Amino acid sequence: MSSGISLRRSQAFAGFFSDRDFYQRLFKIALPIALTQFIMSSLNMVGVLMIGQLGAVPVAAVGLANQIFFLLNLMLFGIYSGSAMFTAQLWGMRDIPNIRKVLGLALSLGLAAGALFLVIAEAFPVAALSIYSRDPAVVALGSEYLRIIGLTFIPYAISFCYAAVLRSTGDVQTPLIVTIASLSLNTVLSFLLIFGKLGFPMLGVHGAGVAVLVSRMVELSLMLFITYRKQSAAAAKIKELFSFDASFAKKVLKPVLPVVVNEMLWSLGITAYSVVYARISTDSIAAMNIVGSFEQLAFVVFNGIGHACAVLVGNRIGAGEDEQAFRYGARSEALGVLGGVAIGSLILLSSNLILYLYKVPPQVIEYASRVLIIVGSLLWLKSSNVILFIGILRSGGDPRFALILDGLIIWVVGVPLAFLGAFVFHLPVYWVYLLVMTEELTKWCLGLYRFFSRKWIHNLAMSVTG
Secondary structure, eight states: OHHHHHHHHHHHHTTTTTOHHHHHHHHHHHHHHHHHHHHHHHHHHHHHHHHHTTOHHHHHHHHHHHHHHHHHHHHHHHHHHHHHHHHHHHHHTTOHHHHHHHHHHHHHHHHHHHHHHHHHHHHOHHHHHHTTOOOHHHHHHHHHHHHHHGGGHHHHHHHHHHHHHHHHTTOOHHHHHHHHHHHHHHHHHHHHHHHTOTTOOOOTHHHHHHHHHHHHHHHHHHHHHHHHHTTOTTOOOHHHHTOOOHHHHHHHHHHHHHHHHHHHHHHHHHHHHHHHHHHHOHHHHHHHHHHHHHHHHHTHHHHHHHHHHHHHHHHHHHTTOHHHHHHHHHHHHHHHHHHHHHHHHHHHHHHHHHHTTSOSOHHHHHHHHHHHHHHHHHHHHHHHHHIIIIIIIITTTOHHHHIIIIIIHIIIIIHHHHHIIIIISOOOHHHHHHHHTHHHHHHHHHHHHHHHHTTTOOOOHHHHHO
C-alpha cells in the first residue's frame, strides 16, 4: 500500500516545472481572483488602520461585530462552494440549464441564511457580541456597528452567489470589476465618514458601517447589471432559477449539506478561538484583529490558486478526465507549499515596520508582532490546506471526508488546546495561537494521504444529468 502511494506521488509531481498548459489555465483564473482578494484585503487593512486611529476599543468592537458577518460569510461560502462542485462540473459538460437550476437552489439557501443573520444583527446584537467579550464598552460600540452592517447581509448573499457561479464557469473578470468598484467606494466613504472630511459628518465607527452599507448596495447593482448584460451562464430568468424540483434539490443538497456543516463547524471553531483571545484580554483580541488583516493579505495568492484549482479540477472531472484532474490537484498543492514559504518569509521581514502605523497600546503591538512570527513561519501549512480542501477535495466531489477532517479536527484538536493554553496554563495569546496551529498540521497529514489515495474523485454532475 505504501509503495503504491509513493509511486502515485512521483507520478503526480512529474513535469511540475514544465507543464506550461497547466500554468496558463491556472493563472488565467487565479490571477483575477488573487487580484480581487488582494484589493479586498488591502482595503480591509486600510479600514482596520483607519479604525485603529480611534484606539483599541473601536478596533476590538469592529472586529467582534465582524465575527457575526464572518459566521454568515462562512455559511454562505459553504452553500456556494458546495454548489460550485456541481456548476464547475456541469460547465465541463456545458450544461447551462442545470447550472441555472443549481444557482436558483443556492440563492434560495443563501437568502434564508442572510435573513437569519439579519434578525440576529438587528434584534440581538448585544447578546451576540457578549459571547465574545465581557468589556461593556466594546460590546456597546460593536452592537451599534453590527446593526448598521446587518442591513447588508441579504444584498451580500445575492452578490456572493452570483460571483461564485460566475467563477466556477470561468468568468472571473466580472467579480473582479465589481469588487474593485465596491471596495474602492467603501474605502473612500470610510475615510470621509470616519474622520469627517470634505464636509461629511465625523461619525467614527458608525461612519465605517454606513460606508459598508452603501458599497454593498452598489456591489449588488453592478453584479446583476454586468451578469445579465453579458448574458453569461449565470444570467438566468426567474423561471430558470426556480425550475428545479424536489428530486433535483435532493441530489444537489446531498453533497452540499456536508460542505455547509463543515463550514459551520469550522466557523464555530474559529469563533471559539476569538472567544478565547477576547477573554484573555482586550489587547489580545485587538492584536489578533490586526494580525487577521495581515493574514487576509497574505492569503490572496492561495485563495486565487485554490479557487482556480477547484474550477480546473471540477471541469476535468465533469469532462471525464480524472487523471488530468489529479495532476492539476498535485501541482496546485505544491504551489501552495512553495508560495507559503515565500510569502511567509516576506511577513517575517516586513511585519514590524507596518505594525507601528497603528495607534494602539504598545502591548497590542508586542502581541501582534509575536503572533506574526508564527504566522510567517507556518504560512505554508495553512496555504496548502486551503488548496487541499477547497481546490481539491471539495471540487473533486469528496465533501464528507473534508467535513470529517476540516469540520471536526478543529474541535478535537484546536479548540481544546486553545482553552487549555488560555485558561489552564494561562499562556499569552501568541503561545495559544501556536497551540492552535497543531490543528493545521493534523489536517495536512491526513488530507495528503486522502489525496494520494485518489478516493476523492467523484463525478457529481452525472447524478443530475443522467
